[in-house]
Amino acid sequence: MNEVEAKKPQESLQDRLAQVVELLHRQKLVEDLAHRQEGHNQDLVEGLVHRQNLVELQRKLDELHPADVAHILEALPPEDRLTIWHLVRSERDGDILLEVSDAVRETLIADMDDQELLAAAKEMDADELADLAPELPRDVVHELMETLDAQQRERVRSALSYEEDQIGALMDFEMVTIREDVSLEVVLRYLRRLKELPGHTDKLFVVDYDGVLKGVLPIKRLLVNDPEKQVAEVMANDPVAFHPDEDAYDAAQAFERYDLVSSPVVDKNGKLIGRLTIDEMVDLIREESESEVLSMAGLREEEDIFASVWKSVRNRWAWLAINLVTAFLASRVIGLFEGSIEKLVALAALMPIVAGIGGNSGNQTITMIVRAMALGQVSIGNTARLLRKELGVSLVNGLVWGGVIGAVAQALYGSWSLGVVMTAAMTLNLLLAALMGVLIPMTLARLGRDPAMGASVMITAMTDSGGFFIFLGLATLFLL
Amino acid sequence: MNEVEAKKPQESLQDRLAQVVELLHRQKLVEDLAHRQEGHNQDLVEGLVHRQNLVELQRKLDELHPADVAHILEALPPEDRLTIWHLVRSERDGDILLEVSDAVRETLIADMDDQELLAAAKEMDADELADLAPELPRDVVHELMETLDAQQRERVRSALSYEEDQIGALMDFEMVTIREDVSLEVVLRYLRRLKELPGHTDKLFVVDYDGVLKGVLPIKRLLVNDPEKQVAEVMANDPVAFHPDEDAYDAAQAFERYDLVSSPVVDKNGKLIGRLTIDEMVDLIREESESEVLSMAGLREEEDIFASVWKSVRNRWAWLAINLVTAFLASRVIGLFEGSIEKLVALAALMPIVAGIGGNSGNQTITMIVRAMALGQVSIGNTARLLRKELGVSLVNGLVWGGVIGAVAQALYGSWSLGVVMTAAMTLNLLLAALMGVLIPMTLARLGRDPAMGASVMITAMTDSGGFFIFLGLATLFLL
CATH class of the missing domain: 1.25.60.10 (MgtE N-terminal domain-like)
Incomplete structure (x- = not known):
């Protein structure tokens, strides 16, 4: 069109x-x-x-x-x-x-x-x-x-x-191809005969008689060079080219990184079969970041905002069901300590703080890691280092904010030991959040899954069950 | 360069x-x-x-x-x-x-x-x-x-x-300008004298003697038209142009929508002052989606993954502190019902389920809405309709999943009324989550703030306090 x-x-x-x-x-x-x-x-x-x-x-x-x-x-x-x-x-x-x-x-x-x-x-x-x-x-x-x-x-x-x-699904076929043994003058005359050039034509593709890509002639070069020159003298011999079975998102990153407008697609014999253009890549970049946001929140796919209630329910139910199971497990963790709660009902009021802060902090970590993974910055043996850093951040936050909330707990319930248990539980749960925030997306990636998939639901599951267990466990050991 | x-x-x-x-x-x-x-x-x-x-x-x-x-x-x-x-x-x-x-x-x-x-x-x-x-x-x-x-x-x-x-901060100044009263042949000769064209030159800018933009000459048209023709005959008279004080993100959306490669920037008198190119716009599109992800998780800004612990703490502390306050408020809500919990300790184990599912569902809703707002699909008097749909989804989910978990609660604790309270509380909290998931980002936008800002922390705060209050309140009214 x-x-x-x-x-x-x-x-x-x-x-x-x-x-x-x-x-x-x-x-x-x-x-x-x-x-x-x-x-x-x-x-x-x-x-x-x-x-x-x-x-x-x-x-x-x-x-x-x-x-x-x-x-x-x-x-x-x-x-x-x-x-x-x-x-x-x-x-x-x-x-x-x-x-x-x-x-x-x-x-x-x-x-x-x-x-x-x-x-x-x-x-x-x-x-x-x-x-x-x-x-x-x-x-x-x-x-x-x-x-x-x-x-x-x-x-x-x-x-x-x-x-x-895959790249093959995104390429188009509107290419202008030329031979290398003609002069720029001939190319210019050829283009004039075409009446119209395809959109995003910033380069012409130079092919031999078998259709094998020999190079590209950027329009810029065509315009500034002497028309007497041969295409072979002026063309770029070694252009960025893609294969149709490569991952389209890698191509999008290459377009972004090398500021490309169009790029040839060749088969395994080097034969030119299609072309990628920046407009498709921009759409892809936007879609990728969107699907990251959606999948972190546990939405299966893009949803028409006016989709029917029934369609929306289907889009969302899977992660809600998973969340239900994890919430039930967290509830069973609390069930283990019902005896302790009966003796000291303050525990019931304080336990969601420990779980909540862990969830929030874990979400921050997992967002950071998922993003770094999407940009290809993780996976080169720097996991240990990243983990060390995240644990460090959690330790600082745990001691500071845990200390604050411990002091508040002491003031409210008049028990120093309750305050200390609170601080310790918060610190431990934040460390757990950091550990899981790094390990969950990396494990998903290693299993060949999308590292963002339901990240938020999973980290919250960990920090809820973990937070309740740590806090109620410490309280049972040291307060009762 | x-x-x-x-x-x-x-x-x-x-x-x-x-x-x-x-x-x-x-x-x-x-x-x-x-x-x-x-x-x-x-x-x-x-x-x-x-x-x-x-x-x-x-x-x-x-x-x-x-x-x-x-x-x-x-x-x-x-x-x-x-x-x-x-x-x-x-x-x-x-x-x-x-x-x-x-x-x-x-x-x-x-x-x-x-x-x-x-x-x-x-x-x-x-x-x-x-x-x-x-x-x-x-x-x-x-x-x-x-x-x-x-x-x-x-x-x-x-x-x-x-x-x-603003667009002014992103434009560059590498433009090729021509006059409208010359032939394409003259333009071609002029370009040849330049030796090199700026990157992403897909069009030349046609200006008058005062530098006022008269039109653009797409390179495509320069190449396919008769060199004898005048620029004025061939150029596009009414191109997409931007002002330097406009929002850069709007320009990026225009580039995406109209598949632009470069575009002129003019001052209020129509004088050409710069140029926008797709490469800057692609970077902007990526940055925008990233900052959406980050701000939903309550991260202040992009963080070097190897930033020092101290720097990371500063980047994250603000929303953690807010979370601490909201978690404390949720804890006080539970505190109101300590008497009920003492009488029926099962409430302590079940209440996080109600809160957790609400948080998950609310996060799904708010993610959807934030995304639709970023794409400019909300704000034209369709709020009521959106809200109706989200409430519908919540009602279905509440009755279905609330029913399931209510049955489980009945089986575990042997109380039908406890099961019914559980189902009712889950349904109500899911409705609250839908309401807040729609209203929070819209209110933020109306206040001129970023609708994604800490969205996850805020919705969780609502569904936690709300969930505890609804569940413990209903239990106190009907079970004790």
């Missing part, structure tokens, strides 16, 4: 969003009125107002970039979302479908019939089709594939054969 | 990192040996091995892109970091300083004398100098400014006059 040249936004996005919503509400008001006055012979006036409103709304939508329409759709509750979706001109459907999140895309596709879907998909490039295909009805995909030429079909198949997190 | 053409990494970054670390350790071993055998007349051999090692290490470092050296520095503990830093060729110091995180940059700068700093900064562009200036010693900055010409000095001053989160 052609790149859309972005227009300067006259108003901020939020303003435009607000305008659309206002028009939408006015529209609903009019419809409500029309409904209530049915048969009152006011149809004509109502009809006019109605139509006027719709026209204005449609005009607003037409002016917006597909990405902005997508943003508006994301922010609207389902009914309003569909009202707007129906007002969008059908030739823009495809562009917008490619911009919305997976969750919202599902709701939009569910609302379209096969003909509409086919029309929306008709103008898409192979890589865009492959993006969309998994969510389309089977027969639509089948029909679509029929309409493609052999090369396009092969490309869609190839893109579909990769996992979502 | 010239853009470095990235070389294809022969091995993965992790491999290269591991190699450097291995060389570093071998080096330390040799030094240890030399130290222990002092006076044993083996100096000659040791000296040789020592030197050989250093040479190899230095060669490895020379081969690496500055961003990769920066990455290695980030991942090393302070002593090793400085060893490597001393081995880096001084002409690369500047490039590397610009790539490392603020926390690590501080430690590196602290190790350099004024002469070294001046040398490193000498080749920087105005925007890069402005990046670095706040962390340099005053007299170094002063001396640096002396060496600049008037235009450069003005640019540094201007960049320094903006807040860190």
Whole structure:
């Protein structure tokens, strides 16, 4: 699909969003009125107002970039979302479908019939089709594939054969390739004949007769060098290139690190098969950080904010269930000490402080470690050192804050020994939090799992059960 | 500073990192040996091995892109970091300083004398100098400014006059400007005379004689159009442009949304004053998502993973202290019901379950909402709807999981009424968690604060105190 040249936004996005919503509400008001006055012979006036409103709304939508329409759709509750979706001109459907999140895309596709879907998909490039295909009805995909030429079909198949997190699933096929034995002048003339260059073309790919990548010719070099020179003299011989089965996130980090705009993808024989561009990488970087946040909180996946209650419950239930089990175990730990609590009921009031501070501190540690792991800063034999540091931080915090709360406990309950037990328990639980905050994500990573997965739930489980056991255990030993 | 053409990494970054670390350790071993055998007349051999090692290490470092050296520095503990830093060729110091995180940059700068700093900064562009200036010693900055010409000095001053989160602080000044009344042929000849184009030049800026931006000429259009055409015929008249005092994060979202590579920055009179590029925006997008993760966990700022214990304590203490206060309040809530607990000690064992599930569920809700707010999907009068949905999710979860745990409580303690109280308390606390999970970030945003700020600590505080109060209150009313 052609790149859309972005227009300067006259108003901020939020303003435009607000305008659309206002028009939408006015529209609903009019419809409500029309409904209530049915048969009152006011149809004509109502009809006019109605139509006027719709026209204005449609005009607003037409002016917006597909990405902005997508943003508006994301922010609207389902009914309003569909009202707007129906007002969008059908030739823009495809562009917008490619911009919305997976969750919202599902709701939009569910609302379209096969003909509409086919029309929306008709103008898409192979890589865009492959993006969309998994969510389309089977027969639509089948029909679509029929309409493609052999090369396009092969490309869609190839893109579909990769996992979502592999480079092959993210590459596109819009490349300008040239030979190395021609002059820059010839290249310039060739480009002029193309009429249009693909988006994000900051370099041309130099290939031999077998399609093997020989180098890249940055457009910058093409522009500043003497047109008489040969491509081979000017090109970069040893460009950053990727393989389709590599991890896409590694590629995103390379784009970020080396400030790339586009990069060739080659197969194992060095043959050029596709291209990665910075826009896909930016999306990936954002998605990765988001999924880190979500998985730390124990959410399975991105959630449409207006998803149905039932869908949300399913997204969240797994970690809640795990939390229930861990909370139950913590409760059983307390159960072990019911005798002690009966003798000294103050223990019941003080124990959540020990557990709570441990959880908070553990969450800080685990957040730090997960982040450092995501950036590739951990895993080179510096675990022991990291652990030492985190234990040091916990020791300081335990003695200081544990001391404070110990003093408060002494003042409240008039027992010095209770204060000392409190301080000791807090320090020990903070040390446990540091230990687990480092070990949990590292163990998950070693097991090949996402180190952020439910990090918050797991560390809290440790510091709760651990905190109760340490505090009630010490109290039973020394106070009773 | 010239853009470095990235070389294809022969091995993965992790491999290269591991190699450097291995060389570093071998080096330390040799030094240890030399130290222990002092006076044993083996100096000659040791000296040789020592030197050989250093040479190899230095060669490895020379081969690496500055961003990769920066990455290695980030991942090393302070002593090793400085060893490597001393081995880096001084002409690369500047490039590397610009790539490392603020926390690590501080430690590196602290190790350099004024002469070294001046040398490193000498080749920087105005925007890069402005990046670095706040962390340099005053007299170094002063001396640096002396060496600049008037235009450069003005640019540094201007960049320094903006807040860190304003576009003015992120723009660079490397722009190619052209006039609209020349032919593309003339533009092409002009570019050839420049010898080199700035990085990320995907468009040329068209200005009039007063420097007012008239449009942009995408390089793509320059290449595919007839050289006889005038710039004015081919240029885009109404490009996305930014003002220096706008929020940089909004610009980053625009880059992401409209797939921009570079964009002009104009003052209020429309005069072109700088340029934004995608590489800065990518860094910003990553930083924003990271700071969201960190602030949810109650960490004040990014922390060098090998920061000293003391520094880490300072970074984390504020939210720990707040947590201490809230935990103390929760403890006082329990204190209110000490009489009830004395009568029915099972309450002490069961109450953390109610609080814990509430905290977990509340964290899920608040994570969702914070994320939706960051994406600008909340704030258009859909609060009530969101709240309704979250309350719905909580109600389902409360009845289901509360029912399960209520049944377990009945089985354990043989009391039906205890089970019912448990179910009711869990449901109510989950509803409270949903309410607070929506209201806390929205209230923070309305107060002009970061909605993610300490979100996790605050929601846990609510669900702890609330959970204890609800459960113990219901138990006191109905069981005793």
